[in-house]
Amino acid sequence: MIPPLPLYRAAQVRAMDELAIATLAVPAHELMTRAGRAAWELLRARWPAARRIGVVCGPGNNGGDGFVVARFAREAGHEVCVFAPPGMHPRTDAARQALADWRAAGGRVVAFDGVLPEMDVWVDALYGTGLTRPPSEAAQGMIERINASRKPVLALDVPSGIDADTGHAAGAAVQATLTLSFIAAKCGLYTGMARDFDGEVLLHDLDLPADMFAAMTPAARLVVPGGLRRWLAPRHANAHKGEHGHVLCIGGEAGMGGAVRLCAEGALRTGVGLASVATRTSGVAALVAARPEAMTHAVEDAAALAPLLERATVLAVGPGLGQGAWGRSLLQAALDSGKPLVLDADALNLIVQSPRPLPQAILTPHPGEAARLLGIDNAAVQADRYAAAEALVQRYRAVVVLKGAGTIVAGPGQVPAVIGAGNPGMATGGMGDVLSGVIAALHAQGLSAFEAAVAGALLHSAAGDAAARIGGQRGLLPSDLFPHLRRMANPE
Ligand SMILES: NC(=O)C1=CN([C@@H]2O[C@H](COP(=O)(O)OP(=O)(O)OC[C@H]3O[C@@H](n4cnc5c(N)ncnc54)[C@H](O)[C@@H]3O)[C@@H](O)[C@H]2O)[C@@H](O)CC1
Ligand SMILES: [K+]
Known part of the structure; x- marks a missing residue:
């Protein structure tokens, strides 16, 4: 018998993140590394023939996860191209660190100028649970180009443009083939408009103890046959x-x-x-x-x-x-x-x-x-x-x-x-x-x-x-x- 999966709102998952950092002394950068590694391993297992990996990174920790994926893919010998909206600067310490690590590994970040090259797989790391408004104009352009590419897309945490709480997209949203959600399942991914965008949804707990969030009442529960x-x-x-x-x-x-x-x-x-x-x-x-x-x-x-x-x-x-x-x-x-x-x-x-x-x-x-x-x-x-x-x-x-x-x-x-x-x-x-x-x-x-x-x-x-x-x-x-x-x- 499969028990219901607890679903949480973005603010709850942020609180879990903070709790893990505070009580387990796991630095934010370490959680980001775990997220990026899990995504890279999933990508490699799902699309083993992919050689050219495109990663689009936004300004928050979701973008930081993207830099980590890029670094692992490059270390594994792949051709990796990272794109960001023009003028984008990471806004968190963990994302800044992930970008510095990517650069130290020899990677570079290309400012999106309206076109994206042909890639075998796209990794979507523009926005995650921190989305507060419709994607910026540049991000919208990137989303449209990725969707038009008809190539597989792995979305990190949430398909960019989808609200993690409601599943609604107020503007453009990434059409993912696969979404890998981190720490806990977000309630927006399982209902309404999100069902047209998130593809298959998988969850990775970033190796945090299973009972760590037991005291938190979920926002909803997913029941399955x-x-x-x-x-x-x-x-x-x-x-x-x-x-x-x-x-x-x-x-x-x-x-x-x-x-x-x-x-x-x-x-x-x-x-x-x-x-x-x-x-x-x-x-x-x-x-x-x-x-x-x-x-x-x-x-x-x-x-x-x-x-x-x-x-x-x-x-x-x-x-x-x-x-x-x-x-x-x-x-x-x-x-x-x-x-x-x-x-x-x-x-x-x-x-x-x-x-x-x-x-x-x-x-x-x-x-x-x-x-x-x-x-x-x-x-x-x-x-x-x-x-x-x-x-x-x-x-x-x-x-x-x-x-x-x-x-x-x-x-x-x-x-x-x-x-x-x-x-x-x-x-x-x-x-x-x-x-x-x-x-x-x-x-x-x-x-x-x-x-x-x-x-x-x-x-x-x-x-x-x-x-x-x-x-x-x-x-x-x-x-x-x-x-x-x-x-x-x-x-x-
Ligand atoms: N919370 C957690 O447990 C963990 C979070 N991680 C990642 O971090 C993400 C959350 O990170 P953040 O809170 O930094 O948020 P996001 O990375 O989702 O991005 C939000 C950032 O973009 C800005 N922003 C929001 N909407 C925008 C828009 N439409 N146009 C332009 N800028 C916009 C926000 O001000 C914020 O700086 C998660 O989705 C996940 O991918 C992982 O690194 C691992 C652990
Ligand atoms: K994303």
């Missing part, structure tokens, strides 16, 4: 269906019956004891024919919903609900029932019209829905997905699943989880309907709201990856996930 077993223990032999909960899926306005079916099937394939559907009369026959295991009821008003609400353990409300009078009345009845809820799609759009605390709910917005729930624009949500998820938790007092690349699950009093699985093939209509059923099923089987949201989002993403491995990402359908959900809901 290898950890699913924590939540999905095998069933005991004497189990009966009453132990596994009863999910009621509410939705399927005329023309949207498929959405509520996807939700119900998601719940069934995640092992719920019973799944019921409350939908429009016109949708019942098709749903019964397609998925007889779902107990489908014609529900035209809140009165018809009442007995179904009573029997349910968890309600999944929203898939295909519509925003008309029918959907509004069923949502209101669901909220009034006091039952645990998963709210998605049109249920969220209806909530926007009358925001209120929803302590019994799990909200599963995509960035557009999150923006509407917060009254801000979509770009503001994506610019800081952690902050947006936390703002939703504060406003609605609910567990929140902010979907997208690197889905974030946040909840009152919880360290947020980032889902370390999923692929862009899942950006397609109906995927969210399946997710709401999966989460509702796990909640109904006894996981807390937060755990069900984390485990459900992880299971759903892992099933999406498994399906994409077989048939590719483009054209992936939500229903392609079902066999994989079932398999992965029973980890070996």
Whole structure:
């Protein structure tokens, strides 16, 4: 079982750096040498045929790491070219020392003049955790030239231009093939825009003792499919269906019956004891024919919903609900029932019209829905997905699943989880309907709201990856996930 990886903000990693220097008496320059050596060893192992190594260095310690890589590469007999923005002077003692060492070894630094020569591999050491604003004009030019070279890029610590806390790029950013992060994993690298820039992300602890930072609460935790077993223990032999909960899926306005079916099937394939559907009369026959295991009821008003609400353990409300009078009345009845809820799609759009605390709910917005729930624009949500998820938790007092690349699950009093699985093939209509059923099923089987949201989002993403491995990402359908959900809901 793979435990969650703790993720930290840049300020926390700076504090770790200072703690290591103070308590272990490891000088900053020594940490920089370890970082540069680790990066050089990775580069050599990953691209053994590379002869010409280009290194771009910025003014801080990230640039210092770059000078160290350059020195090791040169000592190993490679052709190494180091570039820096014109007029760049290192701003820290450690970086100044690394530059002096590079020069003493016979190396030189070329001021970027708008062009970069052909290289076999680029090492990106312009900015790391110290980025405070969009890259300078010269740095932007260097970033654009490196990206245009189509050569492999090893980014040191963070791809330059990416904010280590949010994963957002306010200007140009390096398109890395591989990112080697130092000391601890930065929370920005695992969600949103960063996922388009950081390539494969690896971590090197610079040989600091593993328990040294145990007292520091991480900003988030990355969960990966290898950890699913924590939540999905095998069933005991004497189990009966009453132990596994009863999910009621509410939705399927005329023309949207498929959405509520996807939700119900998601719940069934995640092992719920019973799944019921409350939908429009016109949708019942098709749903019964397609998925007889779902107990489908014609529900035209809140009165018809009442007995179904009573029997349910968890309600999944929203898939295909519509925003008309029918959907509004069923949502209101669901909220009034006091039952645990998963709210998605049109249920969220209806909530926007009358925001209120929803302590019994799990909200599963995509960035557009999150923006509407917060009254801000979509770009503001994506610019800081952690902050947006936390703002939703504060406003609605609910567990929140902010979907997208690197889905974030946040909840009152919880360290947020980032889902370390999923692929862009899942950006397609109906995927969210399946997710709401999966989460509702796990909640109904006894996981807390937060755990069900984390485990459900992880299971759903892992099933999406498994399906994409077989048939590719483009054209992936939500229903392609079902066999994989079932398999992965029973980890070996
Ligand atoms: N903190 C640690 O634990 C360690 C840090 N190391 C490296 O040090 C990095 C952090 O170093 P720094 O804090 O010096 O910061 P950076 O090297 O990330 O660079 C920031 C420097 O550039 C300036 N700057 C920021 N944004 C700019 C912009 N857009 N245009 C122009 N200048 C800009 C800042 O004022 C600062 O001087 C890490 O990312 C890592 O690569 C390693 O040397 C090893 C240990
Ligand atoms: K960098």
